[in-house]
Amino acid sequence: MKKVAIGQAGGPTAVINATLAGFVKEIERDHSLLFIQNGYEGLAHGMYLDGDDEMLSRIHLHRDVPGACLGSGRFPLTDEHIEKGVRLLREQGVDVLVFIGGNGTMEALAKVELEAKRQNFSLQVIGLPKTVDNDLGGTDHAPGFGSSARYVAQATRDMSRDLASMQNFEKVRVLETMGRNAGWLAAASGLLKEYEEEGPHFIGIPERPIQAEKLLENVNTALNRFGYATVVVSEGVCFGKTGQVARGNVAGRTVLGGISNEIASFLKSELSVMTRAELLGMNQRSFSEVVSDVDREEAYRVGSVGGEWIREGVSNVMVSIQRDAHHRYSVRMTPIELQNVVAAGERVMPEVFIEDQKAYYHWLKPLIGEDIRSYPPPLQRTEMYVD
Amino acid sequence: MKKVAIGQAGGPTAVINATLAGFVKEIERDHSLLFIQNGYEGLAHGMYLDGDDEMLSRIHLHRDVPGACLGSGRFPLTDEHIEKGVRLLREQGVDVLVFIGGNGTMEALAKVELEAKRQNFSLQVIGLPKTVDNDLGGTDHAPGFGSSARYVAQATRDMSRDLASMQNFEKVRVLETMGRNAGWLAAASGLLKEYEEEGPHFIGIPERPIQAEKLLENVNTALNRFGYATVVVSEGVCFGKTGQVARGNVAGRTVLGGISNEIASFLKSELSVMTRAELLGMNQRSFSEVVSDVDREEAYRVGSVGGEWIREGVSNVMVSIQRDAHHRYSVRMTPIELQNVVAAGERVMPEVFIEDQKAYYHWLKPLIGEDIRSYPPPLQRTEMYVD
Numbered sequence: 001m002k003k004v005a006i007g008q009a010g011g012p013t014a015v016i017n018a019t020l021a022g023f024v025k026e027i028e029r030d031h032s033l034l035f036i037q038n039g040y041e042g043l044a045h046g047m048y049l050d051g052d053d054e055m056l057s058r059i060h061l062h063r064d065v066p067g068a069c070l071g072s073g074r075f076p077l078t079d080e081h082i083e084k085g086v087r088l089l090r091e092q093g094v095d096v097l098v099f100i101g102g103n104g105t106m107e108a109l110a111k112v113e114l115e116a117k118r119q120n121f122s123l124q125v126i127g128l129p130k131t132v133d134n135d136l137g138g139t140d141h142a143p144g145f146g147s148s149a150r151y152v153a154q155a156t157r158d159m160s161r162d163l164a165s166m167q168n169f170e171k172v173r174v175l176e177t178m179g180r181n182a183g184w185l186a187a188a189s190g191l192l193k194e195y196e197e198e199g200p201h202f203i204g205i206p207e208r209p210i211q212a213e214k215l216l217e218n219v220n221t222a223l224n225r226f227g228y229a230t231v232v233v234s235e236g237v238c239f240g241k242t243g244q245v246a247r248g249n250v251a252g253r254t255v256l257g258g259i260s261n262e263i264a265s266f267l268k269s270e271l272s273v274m275t276r277a278e279l280l281g282m283n284q285r286s287f288s289e290v291v292s293d294v295d296r297e298e299a300y301r302v303g304s305v306g307g308e309w310i311r312e313g314v315s316n317v318m319v320s321i322q323r324d325a326h327h328r329y330s331v332r333m334t335p336i337e338l339q340n341v342v343a344a345g346e347r348v349m350p351e352v353f354i355e356d357q358k359a360y361y362h363w364l365k366p367l368i369g370e371d372i373r374s375y376p377p378p379l380q381r382t383e384m385y386v387d
Numbered sequence: 388m389k390k391v392a393i394g395q396a397g398g399p400t401a402v403i404n405a406t407l408a409g410f411v412k413e414i415e416r417d418h419s420l421l422f423i424q425n426g427y428e429g430l431a432h433g434m435y436l437d438g439d440d441e442m443l444s445r446i447h448l449h450r451d452v453p454g455a456c457l458g459s460g461r462f463p464l465t466d467e468h469i470e471k472g473v474r475l476l477r478e479q480g481v482d483v484l485v486f487i488g489g490n491g492t493m494e495a496l497a498k499v500e501l502e503a504k505r506q507n508f509s510l511q512v513i514g515l516p517k518t519v520d521n522d523l524g525g526t527d528h529a530p531g532f533g534s535s536a537r538y539v540a541q542a543t544r545d546m547s548r549d550l551a552s553m554q555n556f557e558k559v560r561v562l563e564t565m566g567r568n569a570g571w572l573a574a575a576s577g578l579l580k581e582y583e584e585e586g587p588h589f590i591g592i593p594e595r596p597i598q599a600e601k602l603l604e605n606v607n608t609a610l611n612r613f614g615y616a617t618v619v620v621s622e623g624v625c626f627g628k629t630g631q632v633a634r635g636n637v638a639g640r641t642v643l644g645g646i647s648n649e650i651a652s653f654l655k656s657e658l659s660v661m662t663r664a665e666l667l668g669m670n671q672r673s674f675s676e677v678v679s680d681v682d683r684e685e686a687y688r689v690g691s692v693g694g695e696w697i698r699e700g701v702s703n704v705m706v707s708i709q710r711d712a713h714h715r716y717s718v719r720m721t722p723i724e725l726q727n728v729v730a731a732g733e734r735v736m737p738e739v740f741i742e743d744q745k746a747y748y749h750w751l752k753p754l755i756g757e758d759i760r761s762y763p764p765p766l767q768r769t770e771m772y773v774d
Contacts, residue, residue, distance in 0.1 A: 012552050014545075041555050049766070061763035067548035069766050073555035154676055158401075161454035162673035165399050168428050168460035173669075281665045282560075286549035289541055290676050376448035379436070379456050 002095040002124075002310060007036030007043060008068035009101035009108070013144030014291050015299035016130050019100050020070070021063035022300035023128065026307025028056050034092060035059075038071035039101075040108060044081035046088040064296070066286040068100075077108055086115045089123065096124040096310055100303075102131045102142070103346060106318055110338040113316050127318035127338060128306045130299070132285045134184035137344025138336040139320035143302055146295030146367035148284045149188035152177055152232075154372065155280055156189040160199030160230040164378055167227040171273035172219060173199075176260035178284050179234035181206050182348045185284065189232040191361050191368065195377050199230025204263075207348050209238040215263070216270060223273070226378075231263065235279075239263055292369030298331065305333040329366035389482040389511075389697060394423030394430060395455035396488035396495070400531030401678050402686035403517050406487050407457070408450035409687035410515065413694025415443050421479060422446075425458035426488075427495060431468035433475040451683070453673040455487075464495055473502045476510065483511040483697055487690075489518045489529070490733060493705055497725040500703050514705035514725060515693045517686075519672045521571035524731025525723040526707035530689055533682030533754035535671045536575035539564055539619075541759065542667055543576040547586030547617040551765055554614040558660035559606060560586075563647035565671050566621035568593050569735045572671065573621040578748050578755065582764050586617025591650075594735050596625040602650070603657060610660070613765075618650065622666075626650055679756030685718065692720040716753035 004027060008016055024033065033051025036042040049055060049070070062069040089097060097112060099105050106127045116123035129142035134149075136142045156175060163173050177185040183205020190200050201222035204210045210233070222229035233239075237259055260277035268275045298321060306319050317335035324330045353360035391414060395403055411420065420438025423429040436442060436457070449456040476484060484499060486492050493514045503510035516529035521536075523529045543562060550560050564572040570592020577587050588609035591597045597620070609616035620626075624646055647664035655662045685708060693706050704722035711717045740747035 008552070012549055038555050055766075058763060058766060062766070064760075065548060065762050066545045067550075068552035070552075071554070071766075072552045074553070075555055155670055155674060158453045158673040158675050159669045161452060162399055162669055163454075165395070165455035165457075165459045166461070167458070168425050168462055278666070278668045281668075282546045282549055283542055283670070286545040287542060288545050373451075375452050376445060379442075379445060379449070379458075 002031045003034060003093050004031050004096040004098065004310060005034040005036055005089060005092070005094045006098040007039055007100070008070050008072045009039035009099055009105040010072060010074070010130070011132065011285060012066065012068040012072055013130050013132050013285050014066040014147045014288050015143050015296050016100055017062045017065055017069050018296050018299040019128050019130060019143055019303040021060050022303025023098065023307045024056060024059050026304045027310055031310065034094060035070050039073050039075060040077040040081070041073060041075040042071065043085040044075065044077060048092070063300070064288065066288045082108070082111050082115050086112060086119055086121065086123070090119065090121045094123070096126065098126045098128060098306060100128040100130050102129070102136050103341070106338050106341040110316070110342055113338065124310065124313065124315040125338070126306050126309060126314065127341070128302050129318055129320065132185070133179045133182055135182040135346045135348070136341070137347040138318060138341040140323045140331065141321060141367055143295060143299035144285070145184065146292040146298070146369060147290070148178070148185055149191070149364060150292045150368035150372070151284055151287055151290050152185050152188050152280060153191040153368065154290060156200055156230065156232055157192045157198065157375065159278070161375070161378070163199070163228050163230060164226070169274065170276055171223060172229045172231065172264065172267050172275040174231045174233065174260040174264045174267070174275065174277045176277065176279045177232060177234055179206060180236040181346045183207050183234050184349060186232050186234040187349065187353070187357070187360060188364060190357065191364060192372060194374060197226045197378050200232040201229045202231045204231070204233035204237045204239070205349065205354070206234050206236040206238065207354060212240065212266070219267060219271065223271070233260060233263060235259060240266065292367060294367060294369040302333060309335065389418045390421060390480050391418050391483040391485065391697060392421040392423055392476060392479070392481045393485040394426055394487070395457050395459045396426035396486055396492040397459060397461070397517070398519065398672060399453065399455040399459055400517050400519050400672050401453040401534045401675050402530050402683050403487055404449045404452055404456050405683050405686035406515050406517060406530055406690040408447050409690025410485065410694045411443060411446050413691045414697055418697065421481060422457050426460050426462060427464040427468070428460060428462040429458065430472040431462070431464065435479070450687070451675065453675045469495070469498050469502050473499060473506055473508060473510070477506065477508045481510070483513065485513045485515060485693060487515040487517050489516070489523050490728070493725050493728040497703070497729055500725065511697065511700065511702040512725070513693050513696055513701065514728070515689050516705055516707065519572070520566045520569055522569040522733045522735070523728070524734040525705065525728040527710045527718065528708060528754055530682060530686035531672070532571065533679040533685070533756060534677070535565070535572055536578070536751060537679045537755035537759070538671055538674055538677050539572050539575050539667060540578040540755065541677060543587055543617065543619055544579045544585065544762065546665070548762070548765070550586070550615050550617060551613070556661065557663055558610060559616045559618065559651065559654050559662040561618045561620065561647040561651040561654070561662065561664045563664065563666045564619060564621055566593060567623040568733045570594050570621050571736060573619050574736065574740070574744070574747060575751060576619040577744065578751060579759060581761060584613045584765050587619040588616045589618045591618070591620035591624045591626070592736065592741070593621050593623040593625065594741060599627065599653070606654060606658065610658070620647060620650060622646060627653070679754060681754060681756040689720060696722065
């Protein structure tokens with residue numbers, strides 16, 4: 001029997017608790033559990049919850065609830081925190097440390113592993129992946145992204161239909177998705193587009209600065225052909241002279257947001273039409289009613305596999321999802337060394353997906369789960385005009 | 388056989404096309420149809436679509452698609468427009484005019500009816516109700532509201548769970564709903580709240596100016612007890628010296644929005660905590676995946692009933708929804724004179740619902756349709772703190 005500590009870190013997703021539940025289910029009979037609250041803060045300061053029977057059953061009740069039920073948050077983790085955090089784990093007799101998180105978390109776990117070695121403390125370390133914006137390296141994708149992509153695609157299509165019917169009042173909507181450095185979510189906005197008229201009519205991603213002329217051309221074409229235009233951009237996109245727009249700086253972390261406002265103002269002044277900016281906001285990572293069933297199952301399975309690896313003594317790795325080369329979508333979970341995840345850096349969209357949208361949607365489609373119904377083509381307008 | 392013209396007006400809902408489909412289904416065998424595009428604009432300028440077989444089948448395909456498939460929009464309708472619009476209908480040999488809309492639409496229809504009389508033109512006029520913010524008088528509620536309320540309640544609960552897990556980074560979220568003069572939607576945000584800890588912890592509605600001391604007290608209490616606070620306000624709420632905040636003025640119509648930013652800034656400066664404002668936005672009227680099944684069915688039925696009344700020769704009325712006094716939720720559709728709808732004015736929340744939240748939720752519950760799953764109580768925090 002090992003003593004296993006687990007925590008959740010970074011921005012939550014709608015399925016991060018499924019990973020926790022899958023992990024706990026796999027090991028609860030054989031090992032004892034210690035839950036770390038509030039992510040790195042809890043690691044640094046020993047904020048623990050005892051894994052008694054009641055706590056274990058409550059974890060399972062949270063499987064399909066959004067947010068990180070242990071508490072997550074953001075906390076600037078220093079070397080001193082890591083030194084102290086490792087010492088506290090050792091004092092508690094912990095044998096295994098597991099964190100569910102993204103890039104930053106895998107980097108932190110790699111440092112924890114080194115610090116444990118320095119303290120002559122034999123600590124098994126496993127990372128479980130999660131992300132909403134798919135910027136985590138070393139894995140085909142990570143739990144959380146499929147549900148966010150599904151949400152973005154649905155919200156964009158619905159808002160575009162809404163805008164189509166309001167075109168004598170409002171001409172352009174600029175929707176802003178999450179994605180500080182990677183355009184996966186913004187690009188997902190077009191997944192359900194079946195007709196030329198359907199939005200989005202322009203997508204901006206951080207991997208390519210937006211060219212004002214190209215933006216104006218696409219919007220103008222849509223305005224002329226359909227009477228309205230839907231634009232979708234990542235929060236981290238570069239536009240105009242100022243580039244990224246910082247909305248505020250909180251605890252040393254720049255909070256992005258607002259580039260959609262800048263683009264909407266630009267289009268309004270250039271084209272003299274009514275425009276509106278809208279942030280898709282926190283729903284992208286928390287709206288639980290449209291979670292992808294594939295994403296939810298993979299999130300749970302990632303946790304189970306991490307649990308299995310405890311028995312096998314694997315350490316210093318993250319559970320990665322690798323897609324089989326079959327025609328039909330299927331995945332394997334394989335270990336990837338934390339150093340390799342860190343070395344991969346923030347994962348941006350590859351050239352091939354940026355240049356070939358169809359290739360990206362072919363890759364993305366299985367991740368959003370259960371089929372989403374088609375919409376009929378928009379009704380044609382101004383067929384008869386008796387005035 | 389009568390010739391029936393129908394249009395959609397004002398802001399769309401996720402079920403406005405269900406009303407159109409229900410109406411068309413009821414009358415398509417017996418009457419001929421003419422579709423009016425782009426709401427009042429199409430009425431004023433004779434923008435018609437011929438109701439041939441292909442068009443009728445396309446209307447049915449749009450039944451569950453958000454937005455107004457005929458085009459709706461906003462258009463300042465003058466007396467001259469009405470005079471001309473009625474003349475164009477007469478020239479087309481139209482016998483019946485039907486519009487799906489809210490307060491403004493019922494007022495416009497009443498004027499059209501008078502103008503037709505003035506022109507010695509025998510025109511049957513019927514209004515079909517729709518709203519997202521439930522400000523339409525003369526009816527228990529109107530199609531569109533149930534789905535929006537469901538969306539607001541779900542988004543609030545999910546974002547509150549998300550915030551709970553981020554409380555070492557972010558302390559207060561201020562969510563802003565639609566509702567220029569009526570608080571129905573903002574108040575709906577608490578429908579799924581089962582625990583004291585669950586958000587919302589403060590709700591602001593236009594019917595009552597927000598008292599800064601009360602707001603601070605509620606937020607402070609939540610911060611002290613739970614570590615975070617979720618605030619929900621209507622776009623039209625009065626706060627501070629400036630009262631309503633205008634974001635812009637487009638075509639004579641004030642676009643509200645931004646009061647959540649003002650409240651978030653106020654709380655940040657008063658309490659020195661990180662806050663975030665978020666507009667729930669266009670999803671409130673367009674997000675089609677969480678539509679209330681009760682709302683969708685009532686929307687369709689409102690259309691069918693309007694169609695039945697054409698045979699009965701009823702005129703100058705709106706189809707209203709009246710709740711039966713049974714224990715189990717059921718409704719009847721009854722005619723209410725357009726003048727009475729207009730006289731009722733914008734419908735705000737009654738005193739009894741403002742003072743007794745439980746009474747409001749008892750009234751609201753059946754409208755949001757299919758049961759929404761419960762969430763378990765949030766996990767308690769800081770049980771053990773070894774540092």
